[in-house]
Amino acid sequence: MxxxxxxxxxxxxxQALKAAGLVDSGVDAKFAIQDGLVRVNGETxxxxxxxxxxxDIVTFENNEIKIVK
Incomplete structure (x- = not known):
């Protein structure tokens, strides 16, 4: 995680997807999100x-990102 x-x-x-290195650019993040491939706290x-x-927990392509303060 x-x-x-x-x-x-x-x-x-x-920004979180980019920061975690799961996508290369904001455009890649946009398409992944629009295509329904990203879940936040279990919800698409x-x-x-x-x-x-x-x-918050983000899930994308079997990877999880946890947001901490």
Missing amino acids: EIIKLREDYIKLG EYQRGKKLYDG
């Missing part, structure tokens, strides 16, 4: 700008 430590109060979903998420907070 990849851990992303927040610098602010939140990180956007597309379609908004690239979805704000992630402390404790």
